[in-house]
Amino acid sequence: xxxxxxxxxxxxxxxxxxxxxxxxxxxxxxxxxxxxxxxxxxxxxxxxxxxxxxxxxxxxxxxxxxxxxxxxxxxxxxxxxxxxxxxxxxxxxxxxxxxxxxxxxxxxxxxxxxxxxxxxxxxxxxxxxxxxxxxxxxxxxxx
Amino acid sequence: xxxxxxxxxxxxxxxxxxxxxxxxxxxxxxxxxxxxxxxxxxxxxxxxxxxxxxxxxxxxxxxxxxxxxxxxxxxxxxxxxxxxxxxxxxxxxxxxxxxxxxxxxxxxxxxxxxxxxxxxxxxxxxxxxxxxxxxxxxxxxxxxxxxxxxxxxxxxxxxxxxxxxxxxxxxxxxxxxxxxxxxxxxxxxxxxxxxxxxxxxxxxxxxxxxxxxxxxxxxxxxxxxxxxxxxxxxxxxxxxxxxxxxxxxxxxxxxxxxxxxxxxxxxxxxxxxxxxxxxxxxxxxxxxxxxxxxxxxxxxx
Numbered sequence: 001x002x003x004x005x006x007x008x009x010x011x012x013x014x015x016x017x018x019x020x021x022x023x024x025x026x027x028x029x030x031x032x033x034x035x036x037x038x039x040x041x042x043x044x045x046x047x048x049x050x051x052x053x054x055x056x057x058x059x060x061x062x063x064x065x066x067x068x069x070x071x072x073x074x075x076x077x078x079x080x081x082x083x084x085x086x087x088x089x090x091x092x093x094x095x096x097x098x099x100x101x102x103x104x105x106x107x108x109x110x111x112x113x114x115x116x117x118x119x120x121x122x123x124x125x126x127x128x129x130x131x132x133x134x135x136x137x138x139x140x141x142x143x
Numbered sequence: 144x145x146x147x148x149x150x151x152x153x154x155x156x157x158x159x160x161x162x163x164x165x166x167x168x169x170x171x172x173x174x175x176x177x178x179x180x181x182x183x184x185x186x187x188x189x190x191x192x193x194x195x196x197x198x199x200x201x202x203x204x205x206x207x208x209x210x211x212x213x214x215x216x217x218x219x220x221x222x223x224x225x226x227x228x229x230x231x232x233x234x235x236x237x238x239x240x241x242x243x244x245x246x247x248x249x250x251x252x253x254x255x256x257x258x259x260x261x262x263x264x265x266x267x268x269x270x271x272x273x274x275x276x277x278x279x280x281x282x283x284x285x286x287x288x289x290x291x292x293x294x295x296x297x298x299x300x301x302x303x304x305x306x307x308x309x310x311x312x313x314x315x316x317x318x319x320x321x322x323x324x325x326x327x328x329x330x331x332x333x334x335x336x337x338x339x340x341x342x343x344x345x346x347x348x349x350x351x352x353x354x355x356x357x358x359x360x361x362x363x364x365x366x367x368x369x370x371x372x373x374x375x376x377x378x379x380x381x382x383x384x385x386x387x388x389x390x391x392x393x394x395x396x397x398x399x400x401x402x403x404x405x406x407x408x409x410x411x412x413x414x415x416x417x418x419x420x421x422x423x424x425x426x427x428x429x430x431x432x433x434x435x436x437x438x439x440x441x442x443x444x
Contacts, residue, residue: 090308094345101308121346121404127273127307129239133348136405 054078060102060124061085063131071140074117082108090126093139099125114141186294187426189218189225189260192372193392195270196254197247198236203395203408206416211254213441214393214422219259225424226293228260231372231390232268232304232337234284241275248283264291268337268373269304277305288315290322295429297326301336303351309338310352320360331432334361334369339389341382344400349374358382366432370425374400375408377438388436391421417441 054076059066061084072078082091084102091110092099100108124135194211204210218228235247248271255263265284272280277287287302299322303311311319326332334340340354351357361367367385375392376399395408396419412418417440426435 088307092345123346123348125308125345125348125352127237127269127304127309129274130237132237133406 052077055081057081057083058091058137059083059085060089060091060135062087062129063124063135065091065122065124065135065137068137069140070137071142072114074114074141074143077111077113080110082110087128088126089124089128089135091122092125093120093122095120095139098122101126114139117141117143184294185426185428185430186226187223187424188293189221189228189422189424190231190370190390191218191228191393191422192231192390193233193268193375193394194230194251195233195236195392195394196251197238197243198394200395200408202410204411204420207394210393210417210420210441211251212257213417215254215257217439217441217443218422219257221424224260226260227262227264228258229264229335229370230255230266231335231370232266233270233372233392234265234268235271236394237270237274239274241279244271244275244279245283248279252283264298264300264335266300266335266337267302267304269307269309272302272305273307276307277302280305288318294427296331296333296427298333298335301334301340301357303336303338303340303354308352309348309350311354311357316353316356316360319357323360323364326364328363329365329432331427331429332361332364332367333427333434334367336369336371338373339371339378339387340369341380341387343374343378343380343389347400347406349400358385361385368434376419386434388434390423391419391438393420393422393441396420 054072056070056072056078058070058080060082080091080098082100082102083106084104087104089102090099091102091108093112096112096114098110098112100110102108118141120139120141122137122139124132128135191214194214196211198204198207200207206213218225234251235244238244238247267277267280267284267287271277272287281287287305289300291298299319301311301319302315303309306312338351338354339349340351340357342354343349362383362385365384369385369387370390371387372390372392374389375395375397376389377391378387378389378400380387397406398409409419421438421440423439424437426437428435
């Protein structure tokens, strides 16, 4: 016997809901993307659509990340979509064991779930030129 | 007179001013082998690092054009000349202009040629080699990784900078392993490199991404010590029985790892010029496989 939630999930199966909203003072755009199944299950319990995944787009270029500060919620999976506007860069967020090469013309995706709040530095770890050592950013994890 | 005797007398007599004397027998891998190493005599060499020739920042170092030259004069003024001098990378400050890069390297080489000691070993830092995979460096200074032997010590120069991702790479690792196979388990081995081989503070890019592979390859050897640069300050750390010693810069100091939210050069202190800058003597006691380190200032105080 299927539950109400799983029936709803079946009906909505394959559909993707995307919500865009603004987080933090730096106006970084964060996409909350989740499967229909997840929505249905959680809606029954809480009555509101939860955030199951935080998708954040970051563009790297000499010698900055844009946005330079990103804000995410603790305990919710983060997907970083990394692109380069000029040359090869790196993305390293040691606090959560995340790193990736960022190459022009491609999107590098990394996933992690922040398990603690605070401010954490990320940096380009591929030496990219005169301003390389200034190429850092901040991840803010909130409750 | 042995080197320790010289150091002591020089300090007392004022011929050389030592900011600090740090002998690392307790940190180094001290193994007595007695007569098995007959013929291996003690010696000392000088390590200079992170000269960043071409750097321009009056608030950071208003004597950017003069500090390296003063260091050369200071080394030339040592009462007892070292057996050799080694520069552990970042000879020049990075530039996106390949012509300027070569020009800075030529200027650096010209200044370094003023050293009375003619046995001078160079290696690259990421500022020298990461933007062109070491092309200009190799044109002007030669190989990025190499070995040499001196009075019973096997020196291995590792390149962890020409790959812009701070990667030693499989090819160099294989080269290292092959070289190490020629050594005995208790050979005296000194590794010279630019970046730390261990994760000192990756948040500030103070690491080698695959440095653990190098340390793993070195682990079977009892007497290994690493001297490096990159972090512009003294730092001493053990990974197992392997000691790692970073050197000061000759252009600007950097703050202790993680001590500030963002890494940035320490501003010049007009009340204490050249503070935090300097070079070091490394006294190799070959029989003991230990290395006494003495830090020296750029200018005599």
